[in-house]
Amino acid sequence: MSASPGRLTVLAGPTAVGKGTVASYVRERHPGIWISVSATTRPPRPGEVDGRHYHFVSDAEFDEMVARDELLEWAVVHRSARYGTPRRPVEEVLATGRPALLEIDLQGARQVRARMPDALFVFLKPPSWEELVRRLVGRGTEGPQERARRLDTAREELAAEPEFDATVVNTRVPVAAAELVALMTGAQEPTPRHSP
Numbered sequence: 339m340s341a342s343p344g345r346l347t348v349l350a351g352p353t354a355v356g357k358g359t360v361a362s363y364v365r366e367r368h369p370g371i372w373i374s375v376s377a378t379t380r381p382p383r384p385g386e387v388d389g390r391h392y393h394f395v396s397d398a399e400f401d402e403m404v405a406r407d408e409l410l411e412w413a414v415v416h417r418s419a420r421y422g423t424p425r426r427p428v429e430e431v432l433a434t435g436r437p438a439l440l441e442i443d444l445q446g447a448r449q450v451r452a453r454m455p456d457a458l459f460v461f462l463k464p465p466s467w468e469e470l471v472r473r474l475v476g477r478g479t480e481g482p483q484e485r486a487r488r489l490d491t492a493r494e495e496l497a498a499e500p501e502f503d504a505t506v507v508n509t510r511v512p513v514a515a516a517e518l519v520a521l522m523t524g525a526q527e528p529t530p531r532h533s534p
């Protein structure tokens with residue numbers, strides 16, 4: 339089963355695996371694919387632009403979005419900030435037949451699966467655990483305490499791979515992005531999982 343046009347694809351995977359980098363690569367080279375902009379209560383990092391990387395909102399604004407049921411899914415990520423997918427833009431894009439991509443965490447992916455079981459769920463995996471640790475340390479955006487917290491989350495998230503329709507190994511970003519786009523456009527069938 340591959341993604342037909344206008345279908346939703348959810349890209350999830352452990353922290354620091356490069357989900358954001360793969361999604362940015364797809365955004366730049368595949369303008370036909372729409373990528374959701376999440377709302378978050380975390381502050382912007384240097385270089386991040388409001389409305390492009392995230393909608394940076396206050397706790398009160400996020401509360402309102404939840405109360406008005408404006409989010410398709412939302413979660414507290416890394417036990418710190420809240421992140422969520424605004425529902426209306428996703429619905430509008432899917433109605434036009436354009437393929438849509440969500441780059442979200444595992445808790446969010448599970449919520450989308452419950453609400454939209456026909457979506458395609460793609461797991462982005464690191465080539466190895468050592469490489470994941472190296473990427474998290476190398477990124478240098480988190481302090482030691484936050485890094486340890488994110489590695490704990492990553493260990494749990496890696497175990498969720500069998501819940502997904504397909505796995506893409508992120509050894510090189512252009513290759514991983516090409517595989518993701520092939521899955522989204524139906525050029526590549528997801529690897530069948532063994533039945534029980």
Ligand code: 5GP
Binds near residue numbers: 441
């Ligand atoms: P960062 O703070 O590094 O940009 O993102 C931290 C984590 O939040 C990443 O794992 C990313 O996938 C996840 N994330 C980003 N947007 C959303 C969202 O809308 N919903 C959920 N559930 N997770 C998100």
